[in-house]
Amino acid sequence: MGRQRLPVIVSLGGFSGAGRTSGHHGVARMAYGAMARPTQERTLSALGAMMGIADPLDREQYILDHTLIRRIESQHFDVDAVLWNQRFPTESNGHPVTFDIERRHLPDDIPPNWKITPTSVTHVNVNIQGQQEFLLPTEREFEVKAACQLPTGYEPGKLYASRSHPRGLQMTVCAASDTLGYLGIDWETIRQKVPADQISVYAGSAMGQLDNFGAGGLLKSRYIGKRVTSKYCPLSLVEMPSDFINGYILGTMGSTGATAGACASFLYNMKNGIADIRAGRARVAFVGAAEAPIHPEVMEGYYAMGALASDKELRALDGLDAGAELDYRRACRPFSNNCGFTIAESAQMIILMDDELAMELGATIFGAAPEVFVNADGFKKSISGPGVGNYITMGRALAATRAMLGEDLLRHGGMVQAHGTGTPQNRVTESEIMSRVAGAFGIEQWPVTALKCYLGHSLGAASGDQVTATLSMWAHGVLPGITTIEELAADVSTEHLAFSREHRHFDPEQSAYAIINSKGFGGNNASATMLSPAITRRMLQQRYSAEEWRNYEAANEKVREAQHDHDEGMIAGTREPVYHFDYGVLLDGDVDLGPRQMSVGGLPVNLDLPNPFDDMKL
Template sequence: MAKLPLIVGLGGINAAGRSSGFHSYKRLVCDALQDDVMASTWQDLAQRMGLDSSDINADIIAQIKAGTLVRHATTFDPKAVPFQRKAKLTAGAEPITFQLKKSKLPHTIPANWSLTDIDNKTVTVTVEGDFDVLINDAIDYPVSSAGNIPTGFDLDKLYNSRSHPRGLKLTVYGASDALNSLGVDWDSILTLINPDEVSVYAGSALGQVDENSFGGMLSAYFKGGRVSTKMMAMALAEMPADFINSYVINSAGTTGTNMGACASFLYNLRQGMLDIQSGKSKVAIVGNAEAPVETGVMEGFRVMGALAEDDQLKALDNSDSVDNRRACRPFSSNAGFTMAESAQFVVLMDDELALELGVTIYGSVADVFINADANKKSISAPGIGNYVTVAKATALAKAILGEGGLQHTFVQAHGTGTPQNRVTESHILSEVAASFNITNWPVTAIKSYVGHSMGAAAGDQLVASLGVWQHGWIPGIKTIDHIADDVHQANLNILTDHQFVGDKGQEMKAVLLNAKGFGGNNATGLVLSPQQTLMMLKAKYGASVVNTYQEKNSQIQQTAATADRNACAGDENIRYAFGNAVIDEAGVNISTEEVRLQGFANAIKLAQSNPYQDYS
């Protein structure tokens, strides 16, 4: 019988705040929750944003709200984006002359330049004819909205992060946050499993793109800079997994990333799920970290017509000012998506190990379905693959939950806020709902709150969905005031306000996470509620085993709650161990039965039998 991959930890950071403790979720539905429930979240956000957390008053809450969710971009100044203009200088009555340090002379002196020494270090340059130059400028960028992490949250203060790309800083924080949420020390888990029974699937869809990585490396020569030794290695798309293995959890297990554009998180979730189901791993850390709020990256999407530009938003509102907060408007009159940054990680665990440890079960991954679009006119346009993935996930939900249980599911739509997405995705959901006799399928889209974090986007969806089973509210799409005329609504309930679905969300048995990526990368994941998961575990292992688990879990919950309270007060454990307990060849002992590694309690077992003996 396949193992059920349980979600036992979650962590990260996006425009709504910290993921563990469900603080980012609570920020989404803050207007529906009681003051006492929100108190810890306001304190946590105040800590992260460098505000006074000792006296959370109305002014502090107003500052927190203004500095979170989609808003005016903070990683760059949209009013002063550095730009270089090409120009040709033409001499007047006299040749063009200027002074220059000899060290700054070009390696190849242009044929129309004449040099005259001024002293040992300086020359006068005389140019006969035209002179091509680049003139430094600063432009008003057409897009000013973004889903940046909370204003004031200084990633550089977390750990010794010198020269690390922003996406890797987000990785270290997000992975640490996920491990802190477990309520069990990571090293104690390692004593119960073999070193190769850990999987890490983490990456970024775009790679690392800032000045410390690809951005700096590719532009260095053109800007008179230099390429550092770290840029190439740290720019790679799988580097989040590499950082987690080496510096966060000290793992010698399976590693990598599976890329599928904006569906990448679900691709990685599927890899971790398969490792747990097959028994290859007992624990899998999966996730994505993305830091694409860079004008070079944004320009690539903008010229495709994908981003919501300021003038378009003004036209939608018939206004002279931009409403940055409402830049992303899924399923309504809209103009494009809003770029965002995020790091989201979940810890999956073998069901037997989870019951033994007593870790909290936040849900389980039933399956993730991935299908391509086949032949289509444009590689970036949506196609037929997403019909297949949504239909497969819905069919599995029906098989697990039954006809009646299927009515108690909801959908986290990809919901980018583009005119094309609102038509195509709503048609897919409406058609599937009709085919499976779902009469009023709740549909939401949290990109309206946190923007589109590319490869991490489905992680944002998952964390928000798990929050529903803690506090009972499905976040509605609050940035819209109507559904567009071309949106398909039959059999759907596209939520324009928060919907209460019972204490701890008990009315909802599962969620479908939907993601559509450029190039035809479609993925839909089916995630089961913690209540549904426990019911299935009871059927498999018996009531006595689950009762014993719940007794253990009470202490685990207390430990995790203490860690969360400490983090809200500013005391959290950022796991980053560079150069600690390094294992070299002297720490490896190999026999025909096993490989033993220095510092690990258990050995890696080697194959002793032929798994293909039936073919012999």
């Protein structure tokens, strides 16, 4: 096989319950107790900027209490009084049901057992004989009260002209803008250097946009007596995050879309970006996912499956009485005695470049993403249950790591980011997979992290949480502990694995790789091999001369300054999201066509394509 371009990660950004991803603040919030005081203070400032707090250092406890997993707050819905419609059948029993109503509220088709009598110009009397079923608006206490929400006070739709965008798309705009700003390189420079069809965008969500501005409004408006708008249908689609990134942020015209793989969706899209770069189809790939599922309708679906940790089950775990107060911070307990996962909202993005372009532009290299492996489970009994496909993805990810780094670094230089949902099934099956695979490859004491204990389960964005957090762990030299648990469950496999409740410091220069593991409903298994910045630098220095490396480091100094300026601007509140509405729209007249090349808006597109099946040329 000839020389392939290495996909390197040159920016990361987004927002979760831990705060902002760029600047590595999210992991600093997760492992807050392990951070030096200056790092804590900067993270408090970053969170304070998001939450609208002018004196963050004076309100440290408030900020800590209103981030990560916690009781669902009122901006989402009132967990003590969730609105719903109770079936309300009536029977006249010889005495008719009668009431007055405005004419405009009468149904278009009057039921045959209704007798309508005008009482005024505007009102009528309705007399119903026999049976009639009504839906009565009422309230009930929700069974699940914990979720990982964005920091209290952060409302992405208020930061730009959101025009009734679903929350997931609001988060997309802000996360993509953050990632673009943290790149430290002017985007127009890249657009002018890279052909228009060689910038890929792959981003989506597992479930689409389900709030009242998307599919939620589309499906229920008529049932609650409201009008369906023209925005509901298009804005609800799964690939809409990539469409927004293309159409309103980057203005790109390359390959695009979203591959949905349930909870592994981010890794599925990262696989697309990696494949484009390694095959030479793209030089830049913008990869992401955004999910905003904290709605009673969505959560009720997962609760009905027995997947979510309910208040009743959490009390039973802790031996608490029915009225006892719960510690919602500990709702998600990966690999311990647990009862279900905790739902979350998150938007996470990365930018991949081929190594040659990154070297030329002086881009900061946060690591490399050479491989993502995806395998299904084969025949299944339960479509939502785990299966054997994850053995294949994990085994292939480690085999690829061994091929690139050798046996010694494989055995002593890595860590694994577990899917770690906090369900009884996951703790058994995933720990067994990790233990057996580690043993097969001769790994002893493989460090395991399980970030959902802080971030909850953000569905399609969950593996994005893992990927971006891994990059930040290498930046800080800290593995966040599984702090919500007291001990591992008895049925968790521990051989060859190193779990920890405590935060663990490590030397990033001695870390070589991480395996990111994700398991999605339906048998959507994905495992990614990620290389640390230290090992990526060593690899690139094998490919490029000493002079080329010096030139890269000189160019990177300005990029790092720009990244620092972005972080400072976000903390100061002077950076606004990028949102180009009705800006630079290209039309037919902007396209110049030739037989070997075309130009779109002045950007070249090569039409002189080789025949990939030259041996069968006629």
